[in-house]
Amino acid sequence: MSEHNRNALEVSGLSYRYRGNWLQDSGLILNDVSFSVREGESFGFLGHNGAGKTTTIKAILGLTRPTTGSITLFGRDNRDPDVRKLIGYVPEQPYFYDHLTVRETVTLFAHLAGVPQDQVSSSVTTALDAVHLLPRGKSPLRSLSKGLTQRVAMAQAIVGDPKLLILDEPFSGLDPLGRKEFKDLFFELRQREKTLVISSHILEDIEFLCSRASIMVRGEIRALLDLSQLHDNVDRCYEITVEQSSGDEAFRRLCEQRFGGVGESTFRCSTQGSSCRYEFSERSHAEEALALALQEQISISLYRASHGSLEDLFVKLVQEKAS
Amino acid sequence: MTESFRRVRAISKSTFRESIRSKVLYAVVLFAVLVIAVSGIFGSVTIGDQVRVMKDFGLFSLSLFSVLYCVISGSTLLHKELAKKTILTILARPVRRWEFLAGKFFGMFFTAVVLLLLMATGLSIFLYLFEGSFDQRMLLAYYHIGLELLIVCAAVIFFSSIVVTPMLIGLFSFGIFLAGRSLDLLLYFLDEEIVVGFGATVIQAMYWSLPHLNSIHVSDALVYDVPLSELHTVWGTVYSVTYSLFLFLIAQKLFQRREVS
Numbered sequence: 001m002s003e004h005n006r007n008a009l010e011v012s013g014l015s016y017r018y019r020g021n022w023l024q025d026s027g028l029i030l031n032d033v034s035f036s037v038r039e040g041e042s043f044g045f046l047g048h049n050g051a052g053k054t055t056t057i058k059a060i061l062g063l064t065r066p067t068t069g070s071i072t073l074f075g076r077d078n079r080d081p082d083v084r085k086l087i088g089y090v091p092e093q094p095y096f097y098d099h100l101t102v103r104e105t106v107t108l109f110a111h112l113a114g115v116p117q118d119q120v121s122s123s124v125t126t127a128l129d130a131v132h133l134l135p136r137g138k139s140p141l142r143s144l145s146k147g148l149t150q151r152v153a154m155a156q157a158i159v160g161d162p163k164l165l166i167l168d169e170p171f172s173g174l175d176p177l178g179r180k181e182f183k184d185l186f187f188e189l190r191q192r193e194k195t196l197v198i199s200s201h202i203l204e205d206i207e208f209l210c211s212r213a214s215i216m217v218r219g220e221i222r223a224l225l226d227l228s229q230l231h232d233n234v235d236r237c238y239e240i241t242v243e244q245s246s247g248d249e250a251f252r253r254l255c256e257q258r259f260g261g262v263g264e265s266t267f268r269c270s271t272q273g274s275s276c277r278y279e280f281s282e283r284s285h286a287e288e289a290l291a292l293a294l295q296e297q298i299s300i301s302l303y304r305a306s307h308g309s310l311e312d313l314f315v316k317l318v319q320e321k322a323s
Numbered sequence: 324m325t326e327s328f329r330r331v332r333a334i335s336k337s338t339f340r341e342s343i344r345s346k347v348l349y350a351v352v353l354f355a356v357l358v359i360a361v362s363g364i365f366g367s368v369t370i371g372d373q374v375r376v377m378k379d380f381g382l383f384s385l386s387l388f389s390v391l392y393c394v395i396s397g398s399t400l401l402h403k404e405l406a407k408k409t410i411l412t413i414l415a416r417p418v419r420r421w422e423f424l425a426g427k428f429f430g431m432f433f434t435a436v437v438l439l440l441l442m443a444t445g446l447s448i449f450l451y452l453f454e455g456s457f458d459q460r461m462l463l464a465y466y467h468i469g470l471e472l473l474i475v476c477a478a479v480i481f482f483s484s485i486v487v488t489p490m491l492i493g494l495f496s497f498g499i500f501l502a503g504r505s506l507d508l509l510l511y512f513l514d515e516e517i518v519v520g521f522g523a524t525v526i527q528a529m530y531w532s533l534p535h536l537n538s539i540h541v542s543d544a545l546v547y548d549v550p551l552s553e554l555h556t557v558w559g560t561v562y563s564v565t566y567s568l569f570l571f572l573i574a575q576k577l578f579q580r581r582e583v584s
Contacts, residue, residue: 019582055584061415064584081417089415095407099341111333112416114326156412 008164008195009037009060014069016055029055031219037197042190044206044213045199048318052219053199054092057168061089085114088157092168094149096141103137106155113160127159130185146173164195171202203311215317222317238286240278241302248276254292259285275301330418331426338430342396348438355388356445374454375546381446382542386468389439390475390500397431397479398493410583421575424480428571432476439469460545463556467541470563474534475500477567484578503536534566
């Protein structure tokens, strides 16, 4: 079997019930979660707050014991601690020992990851260099900002060159430059055929970095998407933008007379600054609206057919589940 | 095995660094040195052997302060890891839970030993100034205090793995130290038949399950020149190591089952 066809991670039928005490109800946090990630793949893990993403990640890392289901990493049971030599993990809110310096922290994790003794120093230097923290090696962690702590989290995850990186909100706390550097690093890791599992709220990043993604809603996987074919899965939309000063009110009245009121699913209207955006799900309706606008000499500032984004799909799935 | 050893060493080194860089350690050393210095005043107003009083008071201070330090710093050791979630990043690596616990245990014990050595050096210098010579038997007393610390550190780890609140961990661990030092009292209850029947069985069970710190503790015997068997230190060492290992094994078994999220 070629390396790319092998699964780096396989989660099947994972359920997790919170074990409450006699005063608290136990609750189902994860329900029959199944997905797999191939070696060398970048996989996005999406979900709203409280969807169960972090619980799933903790179960993968063996930090929580699932109620049912199984997890394998590179074909081995995830409960085998040795398999974690192949994993690097960036937690959602990275906390490290305040009393250690940046270099001491990454050195600690190099030892824990099983980096050979004679390679520890060079591995730590490489990891710090990758996240541009080399000049801050002697800084105590307590003196670092959130963004810099996030870089330390990344450095400790990549030290020892693990094959699989599990990144829980890796862009959290980073400034735009930091985000750019992290994205570059992820691209480099992808080129080196590392497997990336990225959990993020920032859908653009997932769309940009990952080839596949799962969307988790209230403890269940609602969709597994091939992001290269995302546009086929998400409805198209036809968008007309009218400046408020150029007869927006008149255009709206025309649309309502022709297609019925806003919210009757023919078109949606939203205000953005000084302009109004009209979204039509049907091309024929949009073209008809355009013709009406030209007839009434209403100035249109933009007309385009747009593909729905991952965000559109995400919102749709979450709302479906909620309703 | 070598990899396990490296991981335990890395965690204990980090724990040791945390303690060494904490101001609490130096505050305890300073306070202990002050108390030892005060023992000179006690000695001077005591009828009889001034040096003997200073040794007695000094060894008592050494034992008490190092145990208190273990209890205070150790009771928050695991709690901090869980509350701050630093444990998540550690256990996400190929670290067995027993390795994590062992790292914490050795880190705490080494710090306690360093603290003991600092205070012992202070006491020895102080006594040298009074006596003009160095009593080598004091080394034996320091060693036996070290054995007590081994058991106290294991007790702190044991309670940390079952109790969540640092206050309770501290109270229980210090309670073990006090009870272990006062085991003769339990025997008194039995010998004098103050407690009989089921109560006596409970007391007997307590007597055999609590650490026999009263036997390990040799300071009084050394200060008052009570002869000690040559095997006392050997048996003391074997007992302390075995008892600590036993506590550690239970602790790691309990910690294995604990959810860390």
